[in-house]
Amino acid sequence: MIYSTELIKGTLKTIVLKLLADNKRMYGYEITQRVKELTFDKIQISEGALYPTLHALESEGLLVTELEYIGKRVRKYYSLSPSGKSKSKEKLSELADFIETMKLLLDLKVKTA
Protein backbone atom coordinates (compact mmCIF):
# COMPACT_ATOMS: atom_id res chain seq x y z
CA MET A 1 0.00 0.00 0.00
CA ILE A 2 1.26 3.45 -0.91
CA TYR A 3 0.02 6.27 1.34
CA SER A 4 -1.95 9.19 -0.06
CA THR A 5 -0.12 12.46 -0.69
CA GLU A 6 -2.35 14.26 1.85
CA LEU A 7 -0.98 12.07 4.62
CA ILE A 8 2.62 12.56 3.55
CA LYS A 9 2.41 16.31 2.93
CA GLY A 10 1.92 17.20 6.58
CA THR A 11 4.86 15.12 7.72
CA LEU A 12 7.32 15.75 4.90
CA LYS A 13 9.24 18.49 6.70
CA THR A 14 9.69 16.27 9.72
CA ILE A 15 10.81 13.33 7.57
CA VAL A 16 13.42 15.47 5.80
CA LEU A 17 14.72 17.02 9.03
CA LYS A 18 15.00 13.61 10.74
CA LEU A 19 16.82 12.03 7.79
CA LEU A 20 19.31 14.89 7.69
CA ALA A 21 19.80 14.66 11.45
CA ASP A 22 20.76 11.00 11.03
CA ASN A 23 22.80 11.31 7.85
CA LYS A 24 24.68 14.60 8.07
CA ARG A 25 24.34 15.58 4.43
CA MET A 26 22.15 14.32 1.61
CA TYR A 27 20.98 15.34 -1.84
CA GLY A 28 17.45 15.21 -3.20
CA TYR A 29 17.54 11.91 -5.03
CA GLU A 30 19.27 10.29 -2.09
CA ILE A 31 16.49 11.41 0.25
CA THR A 32 13.75 9.89 -1.93
CA GLN A 33 15.68 6.62 -2.21
CA ARG A 34 16.40 6.45 1.52
CA VAL A 35 12.74 6.99 2.39
CA LYS A 36 11.70 4.29 -0.08
CA GLU A 37 14.26 1.92 1.39
CA LEU A 38 13.39 2.55 5.04
CA THR A 39 9.65 2.20 4.47
CA PHE A 40 9.87 -0.85 2.18
CA ASP A 41 8.49 1.22 -0.71
CA LYS A 42 5.42 2.22 1.24
CA ILE A 43 6.29 5.91 1.26
CA GLN A 44 7.44 7.35 -2.04
CA ILE A 45 8.17 11.04 -1.86
CA SER A 46 7.32 12.79 -5.10
CA GLU A 47 9.78 15.24 -6.61
CA GLY A 48 6.97 17.79 -6.84
CA ALA A 49 6.67 17.80 -3.07
CA LEU A 50 10.28 17.24 -2.01
CA TYR A 51 12.01 20.14 -3.77
CA PRO A 52 9.57 22.89 -2.78
CA THR A 53 9.91 21.66 0.83
CA LEU A 54 13.72 21.65 0.65
CA HIS A 55 13.73 25.20 -0.71
CA ALA A 56 11.31 26.38 1.95
CA LEU A 57 13.38 24.80 4.73
CA GLU A 58 16.50 26.41 3.30
CA SER A 59 14.92 29.86 3.18
CA GLU A 60 13.72 29.41 6.76
CA GLY A 61 17.38 28.96 7.70
CA LEU A 62 16.97 25.38 8.90
CA LEU A 63 19.17 23.87 6.18
CA VAL A 64 22.55 24.78 4.79
CA THR A 65 23.76 23.67 1.36
CA GLU A 66 26.97 22.71 -0.38
CA LEU A 67 27.43 22.44 -4.11
CA GLU A 68 29.47 19.66 -5.66
CA TYR A 69 30.30 19.31 -9.32
CA ILE A 70 29.68 15.94 -10.90
CA GLY A 71 30.93 16.19 -14.45
CA LYS A 72 28.88 18.90 -16.04
CA ARG A 73 26.13 18.99 -13.49
CA VAL A 74 25.95 20.35 -9.97
CA ARG A 75 24.72 18.39 -6.99
CA LYS A 76 23.27 20.26 -4.06
CA TYR A 77 23.87 18.68 -0.67
CA TYR A 78 21.65 19.62 2.21
CA SER A 79 22.54 19.45 5.91
CA LEU A 80 21.03 20.83 9.11
CA SER A 81 21.96 24.26 10.40
CA PRO A 82 22.21 24.72 14.19
CA SER A 83 18.64 26.01 14.29
CA GLY A 84 17.63 23.13 12.02
CA LYS A 85 18.98 20.67 14.56
CA SER A 86 16.82 21.99 17.38
CA LYS A 87 13.87 22.31 15.00
CA SER A 88 14.18 18.66 13.96
CA LYS A 89 13.94 17.54 17.59
CA GLU A 90 10.98 19.79 18.14
CA LYS A 91 9.19 18.58 15.00
CA LEU A 92 9.89 14.94 15.86
CA SER A 93 8.45 15.12 19.36
CA GLU A 94 5.48 17.04 18.00
CA LEU A 95 4.78 14.29 15.47
CA ALA A 96 5.27 11.52 18.06
CA ASP A 97 2.78 13.28 20.29
CA PHE A 98 0.42 13.67 17.36
CA ILE A 99 0.59 9.94 16.59
CA GLU A 100 -0.28 9.13 20.21
CA THR A 101 -3.24 11.49 20.06
CA MET A 102 -4.42 9.98 16.78
CA LYS A 103 -4.30 6.53 18.34
CA LEU A 104 -6.55 7.75 21.12
CA LEU A 105 -8.83 9.70 18.87
CA LEU A 106 -9.36 7.00 16.32
CA ASP A 107 -9.13 4.17 18.85
CA LEU A 108 -6.46 2.38 16.88
CA LYS A 109 -5.13 -0.93 18.06
CA VAL A 110 -1.41 -0.71 17.52
CA LYS A 111 0.19 -4.03 16.85
CA THR A 112 3.32 -4.37 18.90
CA ALA A 113 5.36 -6.80 17.00
Added chain:
Amino acid sequence: MYCITDEQVDFILDDIRRNGIEMEDLQLNLLDHICCIIEQNLEADGDFEGFYRKTVQQFYKKELREIEAETIQLLTFKNYYAMRKTMIVSGLVSVMAFVTGSLFKWMHWPGAGVLLVLGIAIFSFLFLPLMLTLKIKESGSKRDKLVVTSATITGLLYCMACLFTIQHRPGANILWFSTVIVSFFVMIPIYFFTGIRRPEAKVNTIITSTMLVAATGFLFLMLNTRPSYKMHEVKMYSWLQSEQLLQRMQGANTDTDKLAADINSISMQIKSLVLQNAIGMPAMPDDFERQGIFMEEGNTGPAFMNAKSKGTRLIVELKEKIKQYNAQHTTTPIPVAHTALDAPDDMVGRYSNYTILNTITQLQLYVASAPHTLVATK
Protein backbone atom coordinates in the same frame (compact mmCIF):
# COMPACT_ATOMS: atom_id res chain seq x y z
CA MET B 1 23.86 1.52 -15.49
CA TYR B 2 23.63 4.23 -18.11
CA CYS B 3 26.32 6.81 -18.64
CA ILE B 4 24.99 10.29 -19.37
CA THR B 5 26.96 12.47 -21.78
CA ASP B 6 27.49 16.22 -21.44
CA GLU B 7 25.21 16.81 -24.43
CA GLN B 8 22.46 14.91 -22.71
CA VAL B 9 22.94 16.98 -19.56
CA ASP B 10 22.51 20.10 -21.67
CA PHE B 11 19.47 18.56 -23.33
CA ILE B 12 17.80 17.88 -19.99
CA LEU B 13 18.61 21.33 -18.59
CA ASP B 14 17.23 22.92 -21.76
CA ASP B 15 14.06 20.91 -21.55
CA ILE B 16 13.52 21.78 -17.88
CA ARG B 17 13.95 25.44 -18.66
CA ARG B 18 11.62 25.26 -21.63
CA ASN B 19 8.97 23.72 -19.41
CA GLY B 20 8.86 26.74 -17.19
CA ILE B 21 11.38 26.11 -14.40
CA GLU B 22 13.09 29.46 -13.98
CA MET B 23 14.66 29.26 -10.52
CA GLU B 24 18.27 28.25 -10.96
CA ASP B 25 18.40 26.32 -7.72
CA LEU B 26 15.44 24.26 -8.75
CA GLN B 27 16.92 23.65 -12.22
CA LEU B 28 20.10 22.26 -10.66
CA ASN B 29 18.21 20.05 -8.25
CA LEU B 30 15.90 18.62 -10.88
CA LEU B 31 18.73 18.09 -13.35
CA ASP B 32 20.77 16.11 -10.85
CA HIS B 33 17.71 14.18 -9.74
CA ILE B 34 16.75 13.17 -13.26
CA CYS B 35 20.35 12.22 -14.09
CA CYS B 36 20.46 10.01 -10.98
CA ILE B 37 17.25 8.21 -11.94
CA ILE B 38 18.44 7.63 -15.49
CA GLU B 39 21.87 6.43 -14.39
CA GLN B 40 20.38 4.06 -11.83
CA ASN B 41 17.57 2.64 -13.86
CA LEU B 42 18.37 2.73 -17.57
CA GLU B 43 20.23 -0.11 -19.26
CA ALA B 44 23.58 0.86 -20.72
CA ASP B 45 22.17 0.59 -24.25
CA GLY B 46 18.68 1.92 -23.41
CA ASP B 47 16.68 4.65 -25.16
CA PHE B 48 17.73 7.86 -23.39
CA GLU B 49 15.09 10.24 -24.69
CA GLY B 50 12.15 7.91 -24.24
CA PHE B 51 13.20 7.04 -20.71
CA TYR B 52 13.75 10.71 -19.89
CA ARG B 53 10.24 11.64 -21.03
CA LYS B 54 8.72 8.85 -18.96
CA THR B 55 10.73 9.84 -15.88
CA VAL B 56 9.94 13.52 -16.00
CA GLN B 57 6.24 12.79 -16.45
CA GLN B 58 6.13 11.26 -12.99
CA PHE B 59 7.19 14.59 -11.48
CA TYR B 60 3.94 16.42 -12.07
CA LYS B 61 0.20 16.14 -12.60
CA LYS B 62 -0.28 18.52 -15.54
CA GLU B 63 2.90 20.51 -16.11
CA LEU B 64 6.44 20.56 -14.80
CA ARG B 65 5.90 24.21 -13.86
CA GLU B 66 3.79 23.03 -10.90
CA ILE B 67 6.97 22.35 -8.92
CA GLU B 68 8.15 25.90 -9.28
CA ALA B 69 4.71 27.29 -8.48
CA GLU B 70 4.59 25.16 -5.33
CA THR B 71 8.07 26.32 -4.33
CA ILE B 72 7.19 29.98 -4.78
CA GLN B 73 3.98 29.43 -2.85
CA LEU B 74 5.88 27.91 0.07
CA LEU B 75 8.55 30.62 0.00
CA THR B 76 6.00 33.44 -0.14
CA PHE B 77 3.68 32.12 2.49
CA LYS B 78 6.14 30.82 4.99
CA ASN B 79 5.28 34.07 6.76
CA TYR B 80 1.55 33.46 6.51
CA TYR B 81 0.91 33.73 10.23
CA ALA B 82 3.21 36.71 10.68
CA MET B 83 1.38 38.43 7.82
CA ARG B 84 -2.00 37.72 9.35
CA LYS B 85 -0.87 39.05 12.69
CA THR B 86 0.57 42.20 11.09
CA MET B 87 -2.69 42.67 9.22
CA ILE B 88 -4.79 42.49 12.39
CA VAL B 89 -2.43 44.74 14.38
CA SER B 90 -2.14 47.31 11.57
CA GLY B 91 -5.92 47.33 11.20
CA LEU B 92 -6.39 48.00 14.90
CA VAL B 93 -3.67 50.66 15.05
CA SER B 94 -4.99 52.51 12.01
CA VAL B 95 -8.57 52.50 13.29
CA MET B 96 -7.42 53.77 16.69
CA ALA B 97 -5.27 56.48 15.12
CA PHE B 98 -8.19 57.51 12.95
CA VAL B 99 -10.70 57.66 15.79
CA THR B 100 -8.40 59.61 18.15
CA GLY B 101 -7.36 61.83 15.22
CA SER B 102 -11.01 62.62 14.48
CA LEU B 103 -11.59 63.46 18.16
CA PHE B 104 -8.51 65.70 18.20
CA LYS B 105 -9.63 67.42 15.04
CA TRP B 106 -13.08 68.01 16.47
CA MET B 107 -11.59 69.45 19.68
CA HIS B 108 -8.91 71.39 17.74
CA TRP B 109 -6.13 69.80 19.73
CA PRO B 110 -2.67 69.70 18.22
CA GLY B 111 -1.60 66.46 16.51
CA ALA B 112 -4.93 65.76 14.85
CA GLY B 113 -3.48 65.96 11.35
CA VAL B 114 -0.58 63.61 12.11
CA LEU B 115 -2.89 61.03 13.69
CA LEU B 116 -5.37 61.12 10.83
CA VAL B 117 -2.73 60.86 8.13
CA LEU B 118 -1.00 58.06 10.04
CA GLY B 119 -4.26 56.19 10.44
CA ILE B 120 -5.20 56.45 6.79
CA ALA B 121 -1.66 55.66 5.60
CA ILE B 122 -1.36 52.52 7.72
CA PHE B 123 -4.81 51.42 6.65
CA SER B 124 -4.28 51.93 2.94
CA PHE B 125 -0.63 50.96 2.55
CA LEU B 126 -0.26 48.17 5.10
CA PHE B 127 -3.64 46.78 6.09
CA LEU B 128 -5.34 46.76 2.69
CA PRO B 129 -2.43 45.24 0.69
CA LEU B 130 -1.90 42.56 3.36
CA MET B 131 -5.59 41.78 3.38
CA LEU B 132 -5.61 41.54 -0.41
CA THR B 133 -2.62 39.17 -0.48
CA LEU B 134 -4.02 36.89 2.19
CA LYS B 135 -7.57 36.89 0.81
CA ILE B 136 -6.33 36.11 -2.70
CA LYS B 137 -4.36 33.22 -1.31
CA GLU B 138 -7.39 31.91 0.58
CA SER B 139 -9.99 32.35 -2.14
CA GLY B 140 -10.20 29.48 -4.56
CA SER B 141 -11.87 30.83 -7.68
CA LYS B 142 -10.78 33.61 -10.01
CA ARG B 143 -14.09 35.39 -9.43
CA ASP B 144 -13.47 35.58 -5.69
CA LYS B 145 -10.06 37.08 -6.36
CA LEU B 146 -11.68 39.67 -8.59
CA VAL B 147 -14.18 40.58 -5.87
CA VAL B 148 -11.42 41.04 -3.29
CA THR B 149 -9.26 43.06 -5.69
CA SER B 150 -12.05 45.43 -6.72
CA ALA B 151 -13.08 45.91 -3.09
CA THR B 152 -9.48 46.74 -2.15
CA ILE B 153 -9.19 49.27 -4.96
CA THR B 154 -12.45 50.93 -3.87
CA GLY B 155 -11.17 50.98 -0.28
CA LEU B 156 -7.88 52.57 -1.38
CA LEU B 157 -9.67 55.24 -3.40
CA TYR B 158 -11.98 55.96 -0.47
CA CYS B 159 -9.00 56.37 1.88
CA MET B 160 -7.16 58.65 -0.52
CA ALA B 161 -10.29 60.77 -0.99
CA CYS B 162 -10.57 61.10 2.81
CA LEU B 163 -6.90 62.03 3.08
CA PHE B 164 -7.13 64.66 0.34
CA THR B 165 -10.25 66.12 1.91
CA ILE B 166 -8.66 66.38 5.35
CA GLN B 167 -5.57 68.04 3.93
CA HIS B 168 -7.60 70.31 1.65
CA ARG B 169 -5.63 69.21 -1.37
CA PRO B 170 -7.02 69.91 -4.80
CA GLY B 171 -8.27 66.73 -6.43
CA ALA B 172 -10.27 65.47 -3.47
CA ASN B 173 -13.50 65.78 -5.41
CA ILE B 174 -12.11 63.85 -8.37
CA LEU B 175 -11.09 61.09 -5.96
CA TRP B 176 -14.55 61.01 -4.41
CA PHE B 177 -16.12 60.75 -7.86
CA SER B 178 -13.73 57.95 -8.80
CA THR B 179 -14.64 56.12 -5.61
CA VAL B 180 -18.34 56.40 -6.43
CA ILE B 181 -17.84 55.30 -10.04
CA VAL B 182 -15.57 52.34 -9.26
CA SER B 183 -17.82 51.25 -6.43
CA PHE B 184 -21.01 51.53 -8.46
CA PHE B 185 -19.90 50.21 -11.83
CA VAL B 186 -17.13 47.79 -10.93
CA MET B 187 -17.14 46.54 -7.35
CA ILE B 188 -20.85 46.17 -6.69
CA PRO B 189 -21.66 44.40 -10.01
CA ILE B 190 -18.75 41.97 -9.58
CA TYR B 191 -19.75 41.28 -5.99
CA PHE B 192 -23.42 40.89 -6.83
CA PHE B 193 -23.04 38.56 -9.80
CA THR B 194 -20.48 36.42 -8.01
CA GLY B 195 -22.58 35.97 -4.90
CA ILE B 196 -25.97 35.53 -6.54
CA ARG B 197 -24.82 32.35 -8.29
CA ARG B 198 -24.25 30.58 -5.01
CA PRO B 199 -27.49 29.33 -3.51
CA GLU B 200 -26.15 29.50 0.05
CA ALA B 201 -24.94 33.10 -0.33
CA LYS B 202 -27.90 34.46 -2.29
CA VAL B 203 -29.79 36.25 0.50
CA ASN B 204 -26.65 37.70 2.05
CA THR B 205 -25.47 38.94 -1.32
CA ILE B 206 -28.74 40.72 -2.01
CA ILE B 207 -28.75 42.39 1.43
CA THR B 208 -25.10 43.45 1.27
CA SER B 209 -25.40 44.68 -2.33
CA THR B 210 -28.44 46.77 -1.42
CA MET B 211 -26.54 48.30 1.47
CA LEU B 212 -23.52 48.97 -0.72
CA VAL B 213 -25.70 50.66 -3.34
CA ALA B 214 -27.31 52.76 -0.61
CA ALA B 215 -23.95 53.71 0.87
CA THR B 216 -22.54 54.63 -2.54
CA GLY B 217 -25.68 56.61 -3.39
CA PHE B 218 -25.42 58.44 -0.10
CA LEU B 219 -21.79 59.26 -0.78
CA PHE B 220 -22.79 60.57 -4.21
CA LEU B 221 -25.51 62.74 -2.66
CA MET B 222 -23.08 64.16 -0.08
CA LEU B 223 -20.64 64.85 -2.87
CA ASN B 224 -23.26 66.93 -4.69
CA THR B 225 -24.21 68.92 -1.62
CA ARG B 226 -20.65 69.31 -0.46
CA PRO B 227 -19.34 72.73 -1.46
CA SER B 228 -16.32 72.43 -3.61
CA TYR B 229 -12.84 73.34 -2.49
CA LYS B 230 -13.02 76.46 -4.63
CA MET B 231 -16.15 77.71 -2.90
CA HIS B 232 -14.52 77.51 0.50
CA GLU B 233 -11.48 79.19 -0.92
CA VAL B 234 -13.52 82.11 -2.25
CA LYS B 235 -15.25 82.52 1.13
CA MET B 236 -11.96 82.52 2.99
CA TYR B 237 -10.22 85.02 0.72
CA SER B 238 -13.24 87.30 0.66
CA TRP B 239 -13.09 87.63 4.44
CA LEU B 240 -9.29 87.90 4.46
CA GLN B 241 -9.47 90.80 2.02
CA SER B 242 -11.92 92.64 4.26
CA GLU B 243 -9.43 92.11 7.07
CA GLN B 244 -6.60 93.54 4.99
CA LEU B 245 -8.73 96.51 4.06
CA LEU B 246 -9.49 97.06 7.76
CA GLN B 247 -5.82 96.96 8.67
CA ARG B 248 -5.00 99.56 6.01
CA MET B 249 -7.71 101.87 7.20
CA GLN B 250 -6.80 101.43 10.86
CA GLY B 251 -3.17 102.21 9.98
CA ALA B 252 -4.22 105.53 8.44
CA ASN B 253 -6.57 106.39 11.30
CA THR B 254 -4.97 107.64 14.50
CA ASP B 255 -7.95 106.92 16.66
CA THR B 256 -8.37 108.45 20.08
CA ASP B 257 -12.05 107.69 20.55
CA LYS B 258 -12.50 105.58 23.72
CA LEU B 259 -15.70 103.90 22.52
CA ALA B 260 -14.21 103.05 19.13
CA ALA B 261 -11.20 101.50 20.86
CA ASP B 262 -13.50 99.41 23.09
CA ILE B 263 -15.50 98.21 20.11
CA ASN B 264 -12.32 97.18 18.32
CA SER B 265 -10.99 95.35 21.36
CA ILE B 266 -14.21 93.38 21.88
CA SER B 267 -14.38 92.66 18.13
CA MET B 268 -10.84 91.21 18.21
CA GLN B 269 -11.77 88.96 21.13
CA ILE B 270 -14.85 87.64 19.36
CA LYS B 271 -12.90 86.97 16.18
CA SER B 272 -10.18 85.09 18.04
CA LEU B 273 -12.81 82.86 19.66
CA VAL B 274 -14.27 82.03 16.25
CA LEU B 275 -10.82 81.39 14.74
CA GLN B 276 -9.72 79.30 17.72
CA ASN B 277 -12.64 77.01 17.01
CA ALA B 278 -12.15 76.93 13.25
CA ILE B 279 -8.37 76.60 12.86
CA GLY B 280 -7.13 76.07 16.43
CA MET B 281 -5.35 79.46 16.54
CA PRO B 282 -6.53 82.85 17.84
CA ALA B 283 -5.52 84.62 14.61
CA MET B 284 -4.90 83.73 10.99
CA PRO B 285 -1.09 83.60 10.62
CA ASP B 286 0.48 85.60 7.79
CA ASP B 287 1.96 82.50 6.20
CA PHE B 288 -1.27 80.49 6.38
CA GLU B 289 -0.84 79.35 2.77
CA ARG B 290 2.58 77.85 3.44
CA GLN B 291 1.29 76.19 6.61
CA GLY B 292 -1.64 74.76 4.66
CA ILE B 293 -4.16 76.32 7.05
CA PHE B 294 -7.63 76.36 5.65
CA MET B 295 -10.87 77.46 7.18
CA GLU B 296 -14.07 75.75 6.21
CA GLU B 297 -17.49 77.21 6.78
CA GLY B 298 -18.91 75.71 9.94
CA ASN B 299 -20.43 76.60 13.28
CA THR B 300 -18.84 78.98 15.74
CA GLY B 301 -18.26 76.33 18.40
CA PRO B 302 -18.79 76.02 22.15
CA ALA B 303 -17.93 79.69 22.91
CA PHE B 304 -21.25 80.72 21.31
CA MET B 305 -23.31 77.77 22.50
CA ASN B 306 -25.84 79.63 24.69
CA ALA B 307 -26.54 83.01 26.30
CA LYS B 308 -24.06 82.29 29.10
CA SER B 309 -21.13 81.34 26.83
CA LYS B 310 -18.11 83.60 26.64
CA GLY B 311 -18.57 84.56 23.00
CA THR B 312 -22.26 85.29 23.39
CA ARG B 313 -21.56 87.53 26.40
CA LEU B 314 -18.95 89.41 24.37
CA ILE B 315 -21.51 89.96 21.62
CA VAL B 316 -24.01 91.34 24.14
CA GLU B 317 -21.30 93.68 25.41
CA LEU B 318 -20.48 94.69 21.84
CA LYS B 319 -24.11 95.51 21.08
CA GLU B 320 -24.25 97.73 24.17
CA LYS B 321 -21.12 99.61 23.08
CA ILE B 322 -22.51 100.04 19.56
CA LYS B 323 -25.69 101.55 21.03
CA GLN B 324 -23.58 104.08 22.95
CA TYR B 325 -21.42 104.74 19.90
CA ASN B 326 -24.44 105.30 17.66
CA ALA B 327 -25.88 107.73 20.20
CA GLN B 328 -22.68 109.81 20.01
CA HIS B 329 -22.07 109.50 16.27
CA THR B 330 -25.48 110.27 14.89
CA THR B 331 -24.16 111.16 11.43
CA THR B 332 -22.02 108.03 10.99
CA PRO B 333 -23.73 105.28 12.97
CA ILE B 334 -22.90 101.57 12.69
CA PRO B 335 -25.88 99.89 11.02
CA VAL B 336 -26.89 96.70 12.84
CA ALA B 337 -30.35 96.10 11.45
CA HIS B 338 -30.65 92.80 9.53
CA THR B 339 -27.14 91.71 10.55
CA ALA B 340 -26.11 88.91 12.88
CA LEU B 341 -25.96 91.52 15.66
CA ASP B 342 -29.67 92.18 15.25
CA ALA B 343 -30.58 88.64 16.34
CA PRO B 344 -31.68 87.67 19.87
CA ASP B 345 -28.72 86.78 22.10
CA ASP B 346 -29.39 83.03 22.21
CA MET B 347 -29.58 82.89 18.41
CA VAL B 348 -26.03 84.08 17.76
CA GLY B 349 -24.65 80.53 17.97
CA ARG B 350 -26.70 79.51 14.92
CA TYR B 351 -24.71 81.66 12.52
CA SER B 352 -21.74 80.22 10.72
CA ASN B 353 -18.16 81.22 11.52
CA TYR B 354 -17.89 83.24 8.28
CA THR B 355 -21.14 85.12 8.98
CA ILE B 356 -19.88 86.21 12.39
CA LEU B 357 -16.38 87.06 11.14
CA ASN B 358 -17.69 89.10 8.21
CA THR B 359 -20.21 90.95 10.39
CA ILE B 360 -17.58 91.86 12.96
CA THR B 361 -14.98 92.90 10.39
CA GLN B 362 -17.55 95.05 8.62
CA LEU B 363 -18.55 96.87 11.77
CA GLN B 364 -14.88 97.52 12.48
CA LEU B 365 -14.64 98.94 8.95
CA TYR B 366 -17.51 101.30 9.74
CA VAL B 367 -15.70 102.43 12.85
CA ALA B 368 -12.38 102.87 11.04
CA SER B 369 -13.95 104.84 8.18
CA ALA B 370 -15.94 107.23 10.40
CA PRO B 371 -14.50 110.71 10.87
CA HIS B 372 -14.91 110.45 14.64
CA THR B 373 -11.31 111.35 15.25
CA LEU B 374 -12.30 114.83 14.35
CA VAL B 375 -15.55 114.63 16.31
CA ALA B 376 -13.72 113.49 19.39
CA THR B 377 -11.13 116.21 19.29
CA LYS B 378 -13.55 118.97 18.56
